[in-house]
Amino acid sequence: MAEIQSYYERLDLKVGASEADVKAAYRALAKRWHPDQFRDPQQKKQAEEELKKINEAYQKIKAFLIENPSPQTESGEQSQERENSGPTANHSSSKSSSAQTKIYTSGASAAEALYRTGAELTKDGKYEEAIAHFSSAIKLNPNYAEAYRHRGFVYSLMGLELGAESDLRKAKALGLTSQNRTSRSDRTTQSEPEVVSEILTPENSKRQIWQWVHPLEPHHDEVTGLLFSPNGKSLISASKDGSIQLWNPLKGTLLVTLETQSAAIASLALSANGEILASANAMPEVKLWHLRTGALLKTLRPNAEAIADITFHPHQPILIVASKDGSITFWDLRSGKLVKGLSWQKTSVSALEISPDGRTLAIASGNGSLVLWNLSLNRPMRTLDWPGGGISAMTFTADDSRLMLGCQDRTLRIWDRVGDRLVATLAGHEAAVTSISSGHSRNAVASGGDRTVRLWNVETKQLLAVLDGHEAAVTAVDFLEPQRILASGSADGSILIWRRTDEP
Numbered sequence: 001m002a003e004i005q006s007y008y009e010r011l012d013l014k015v016g017a018s019e020a021d022v023k024a025a026y027r028a029l030a031k032r033w034h035p036d037q038f039r040d041p042q043q044k045k046q047a048e049e050e051l052k053k054i055n056e057a058y059q060k061i062k063a064f065l066i067e068n069p070s071p072q073t074e075s076g077e078q079s080q081e082r083e084n085s086g087p088t089a090n091h092s093s094s095k096s097s098s099a100q101t102k103i104y105t106s107g108a109s110a111a112e113a114l115y116r117t118g119a120e121l122t123k124d125g126k127y128e129e130a131i132a133h134f135s136s137a138i139k140l141n142p143n144y145a146e147a148y149r150h151r152g153f154v155y156s157l158m159g160l161e162l163g164a165e166s167d168l169r170k171a172k173a174l175g176l177t178s179q180n181r182t183s184r185s186d187r188t189t190q191s192e193p194e195v196v197s198e199i200l201t202p203e204n205s206k207r208q209i210w211q212w213v214h215p216l217e218p219h220h221d222e223v224t225g226l227l228f229s230p231n232g233k234s235l236i237s238a239s240k241d242g243s244i245q246l247w248n249p250l251k252g253t254l255l256v257t258l259e260t261q262s263a264a265i266a267s268l269a270l271s272a273n274g275e276i277l278a279s280a281n282a283m284p285e286v287k288l289w290h291l292r293t294g295a296l297l298k299t300l301r302p303n304a305e306a307i308a309d310i311t312f313h314p315h316q317p318i319l320i321v322a323s324k325d326g327s328i329t330f331w332d333l334r335s336g337k338l339v340k341g342l343s344w345q346k347t348s349v350s351a352l353e354i355s356p357d358g359r360t361l362a363i364a365s366g367n368g369s370l371v372l373w374n375l376s377l378n379r380p381m382r383t384l385d386w387p388g389g390g391i392s393a394m395t396f397t398a399d400d401s402r403l404m405l406g407c408q409d410r411t412l413r414i415w416d417r418v419g420d421r422l423v424a425t426l427a428g429h430e431a432a433v434t435s436i437s438s439g440h441s442r443n444a445v446a447s448g449g450d451r452t453v454r455l456w457n458v459e460t461k462q463l464l465a466v467l468d469g470h471e472a473a474v475t476a477v478d479f480l481e482p483q484r485i486l487a488s489g490s491a492d493g494s495i496l497i498w499r500r501t502d503e504p
Contacts, residue, residue, distance in 0.1 A: 004064050010057040019065055026058040030128050034158075048162050055128075059135035111141035119150060122418050123401060127154050145174035153420065156359065156374065156381075165377070199411065200461055201427040208455060208465040209502040210486065214252045216495040219243060223489025225268035226476040227277075229291070232483035236277060236291075237476075237495055238265035244279055246294070249487060249497050256294050260287065269310045269319070276333065278319055280307040286321060288333065298336040302329055309352040316358065322349040328363065342373065353394040353403070360417075362403055364391035370405065370415075382420070386413070392434045399442035402458055406433030412447050414458050424461050428454055431473060439481035446486060448474030453488045453498075455479075469496050 008015050011025040033050045118133030134151035138144050152167030219239035227236045228249070235249040244258040244265060260279065269278040276297070277289040284307040286300040304323030311320050317333040326348055330339040342361075350366040360381070361373040368390050372382040386407070393406035402423075405413040412426040412433055433449040443459045453467040453474055472492035479486035484500035 004060065007057040007060045007064075010053060011061070022058070022061055022065070026054065026132075027128065029054045045162070048160055051160065052163060055131055055135065058128075059132045059139065062132050063136050063139050111137040111144055111147070114140070115144065115147050115150070118147070119418065122150070122154055125399070127158050130154050143174055145171045148174065149420075153418075156376070199425045199427050202456075202461060202463040207462070207502075208500055210455075210465050210467050210498045211501050212467075212469050213250070213497045213499050216247055216249075216252055216497065217254060218495065219245075219489075219493035221264070221493055222491045223476045223493060223495060224265050225279075226478040226487045226489050226495070227268050227270050228478050228480050228483075228485070228487065229270070230274040232480045232485055235478075235487055235497075236268060236270070237487075237489060238268050238279060239493060240264040241493070242281070244268075244277075244289075246291075247495075249485065252497065258289060258294055259296075266307050267310050269312050271312045271333075272314050276312075278310050278312065280310050280321070282306055284323065286310060286319065286331075288319075288336075298333075300331050300336060302327070302338075304329075308349045311352050311354050313354060314356055314358045320352065320354065320361065322352040322363065324348045328352070328361075342378070351391055351394045353396060355396050355403075355417075356398060356400045362394055362396075364394055364405070366390040366392075366408070368407075372403075384415075392432055393436040395436050395438040395445065397438050397442050397445070397458065398440050401442070404436055404438065404445050404447075404458065406436040406447055406449070408432040410449065412436070412445075412456065414461075424458075426456060426461065426463075428463060428466075434473070434475055435477045437478045439479040439486075441481040444481050446477050446479045448477040448488055450474070451490075453477055453486065455486075467498055469498075470494060 005015050008017065011022065011029060013021060013025050030051060033047050033054060038044045038047050114133045114137035118130040118137065121130035121133060131151055131154055134147045134154070137147040148167045149171040152164045152171065155163035155167060219237065219241050221240035223237060223239050225238035234255065235247045236244065237247065238244045242260055242263055242265060244260055246255040247253065248255055263282045265279050265281055267280040275291055277291045278286055279289065280286045284302060284304055286302070286307065288297040289295065290297055302321050302323060304325055304327050306324045307321060308324045309322045313320065318339065319331045319333055320328065321331060322328050328342040328349065330341070331337070332339050347365045347367055347369065349363060351364040353362045354360070359375055361375055363371045363373060368386040370384045370391060371380050373379070374381045390408040391405050392408055395404050396402070397404065401416065401418050403415040403417060405415065407413060410427065410429045410432055413422060414424045414426070416423045429447065429449040431450040433447050435448040437446045438444070439446060443457055444455060445458055446453055446455050450473060451468065451470045455464040456462065457464055467488065470488065470490040472490045474488050475491050476489035477487070486498040487495060488498070489495045
C-alpha cells in the first residue's frame with residue numbers, strides 16, 4: 001500500500017481519488033513537464049525524466065484502479081448517467097461494468113485489450129492516454145514486444161526521444177520479428193518488401209461531383225508544379241518552360257509572372273505561412289521568392305548534379321533539398337547558408353516529404369525504396385522496398401497518421417504510420433501515379449497520372465470521383481478540401497480548375 005501511495009503523491013493526490021481526478025492531475029502535470037516547454041537542453045532532459053515518472057505513476061494507479069474497482073473510480077459523467085437512469089438502466093450499467101472488469105483482469109487477453117485501446121487512442125491523438133494503456137499492457141505482460149514498440153513510437157511523436165529509444169531497444173531485445181512489425185529504429189540496413197493481401201480497384205462511388213470551371217492560359221511545356229495558397233485565393237504554377245505564374249483560380253486571370261530567367265522548373269514548395277515560395281530548377285539552384293511582392297529574396301546553389309524535390313520544414317525556417325544524386329541538405333532561410341546534410345548514402349532520390357509535426361522525413365527513390373528518417377535522432381526509423389513500384393510522389397495526411405505514395409506501377413499505396421504497416425494498395429490509374437495531394441485533409445487525397453485525376457477516401461478506401469478533362473497525362477495536382485477547389489496540370493502545359501458542386 002505504501003508503494004501505491006507514493007504514486008498518488010507523485011500526482012499530488014491522496015489514495016482514493018476518483019479516476020476523473022487522477023486523469024485531470026495527470027494531464028496537468030504532463031502538460032507542465034512536457035519537454036517542449038523548455039529550451040535549455042539540460043532542462044529538456046530533466047523534463048523527460050520527470051515526465052517518465054509521471055507516466056509511470058499514472059499507469060500504476062490505472063492498473064491499481066482496474067484491479068480494485070470501486071464506486072470512486074467512476075467518472076462524474078458515468079455517475080450522473082446512473083442517477084438519471086431508471087432501475088433498468090442501473091442494472092444494465094452494472095452488467096457492463098462487471099464485463100469490463102472481467103476483460104481487464106484476464107491476463108494475456110487483458111494486455112491485448114489494453115494494447116488495442118492504446119492503438120485507437122494514438123489514432124485519435126490522445127498520446128498520454130495511449131502511453132498509459134501501453135504501459136498497463138506491459139505491466140500485465142512484461143514480454144509484450146509490440147506494446148513496447150508502439151509506446152516507443154508514441155514517445156517519438158511526443159518528442160520524448162529517451163523514452164522512444166529505450167522502448168525500441170526493449171522491443172528488439174524481446175525479439176520482435178518482421179511478422180509482427182519489426183521495430184523502426186532497427187531496420188536501418190536491410191529493406192524488406194511490404195505487401196497487402198490484395199490490390200483494391202474500387203469503383204467510382206459517385207459521392208462527389210466536380211465540375212470543370214475553366215482552363216488557365218497554358219504553359220509552353222509540361223506543368224511540373226501546382227500549389228494553392230493556404231486560403232485558396234491564388235494558385236502558383238510552374239513548368240518545364242522555365243516560368244512560374246500566379247493566378248486568381250476562380251476568375252482564371254493571371255496575376256503575375258515571376259522573372260525566373262532559368263531553365264526548367266523541377267519542383268515548388270510553399271512555406272507554412274504561405275509567404276515564401278521556393279522553386280528548384282535543373283541548373284541546379286533554388287530560388288526563394290516573397291510571394292506577395294514577387295521579389296527574389298535569395299538564390300541557393302547546392303553542390304549536386306540535379307535537384308529532385310524540395311520541402312519546407314513546417315515549424316522552422318529551414319528548406320530541405322533532395323538531389324537526384326542522393327544528397328539531402330538543409331538550408332537556413334534567414335542566412336541562405338547550408339546548415340547540414342544527412343548521412344545519406346542511398347540511391348537517387350525521386351521524392352521528398354516531411355510530416356506535419358516536423359519529426360519525420362520520408363525519402364523515396366525511383367527503384368521503390370522508402371526510408372522514414374527520424375529528424376530528432378538523425379537516423380532512419382524504417383526502410384521499406386517495393387520491387388517494381390518506384391515512388392514518384394508522396395504526401396502525408398493532415399493528421400499525420402498516413403503517408404500516401406504515388407507509384408510507377410500505377411497504384412496508390414497507403415502507409416499507416418500508427419500501425420506501422422501498409423494498409424492498402426489502390427489501383428485504377430492507367431499510367432504511373434506522378435502527382436498527389438492531401439488537400440489539407442485527414443481522409444481525402446487526389447492523385448494524377450494518366451489523363452485523369454482521382455479522388456479517394458483513404459479511410460474507407462473508396463474512390464470518390466474521377467475527373468476527366470485533360471488530353472495528355474496529368475503531371476501536377478493540388479486541392480483544398482475545405483474550399484472545395486482543385487487544380488490539375490498536364491504534360492501539354494494545360495491547367496484546369498475544378499469546383500466541387502455536390503452537397504457537403
